[in-house]
Amino acid sequence: MQIQDVTIRDQEIRLGQxxxxxxxxxxxxxxxxLIASGAVTVNGQVDTRRGKVLHIGDEVGxxxxxxQKIIAAARVVSEHGADYDDDELGEYFDExxxxxxxDPEKWRNM
Numbered sequence: 001m002q003i004q005d006v007t008i009r010d011q012e013i014r015l016g017q018x019x020x021x022x023x024x025x026x027x028x029x030x031x032x033x034l035i036a037s038g039a040v041t042v043n044g045q046v047d048t049r050r051g052k053v054l055h056i057g058d059e060v061g062x063x064x065x066x067x068q069k070i071i072a073a074a075r076v077v078s079e080h081g082a083d084y085d086d087d088e089l090g091e092y093f094d095e096x097x098x099x100x101x102x103d104p105e106k107w108r109n110m
Contacts, residue, residue: 003059013076015042015060016050022074023060036037039063041070 006022013021014109018029019040034040041061042052054060056078061070 001012001070001075003075005077006074007030007077007079008056009079011078012055014050015040015047015052015054018054018060018074018076019062022094024072034062035076037065039065 004022006018006019008018016028016031019025019035020028025031025034030050032050037060037081038046038048041063042054042060044061046063054076056076058076059073060076061073063069064071073099
């Protein structure tokens with residue numbers, strides 16, 4: 001079975017929202033029931049908390065309760081790529097070429 005990548009805008013999303021966004025269920029009501037029944041896994045562990053916060057890289061699966069096999073799965077990915085982190089400037093910031101004469105007051109008052 002393939003795991004589909006599902007892109008989110010922020011760095012986190014709630015489990016109930018993600019199950020619906022990933023089209024693992026038809027409606028939010030079905031998502032609520034499915035999660036409460038113990039048929040949803042997060043990173044391989046059953047989780048019954050609809051409000052569980054998922055982060056980039058988390059994997060969500062839907063179990064067939066009779067066979068205990070995963071029948072559908074999705075992975076949380078960022079629209080900026082899997083390794084994107086808002087707190088790291090990484091390759092986008094080069095200290096050697098930064099403008100040390102930057103005046104924030106000048107830009108604040110424009």
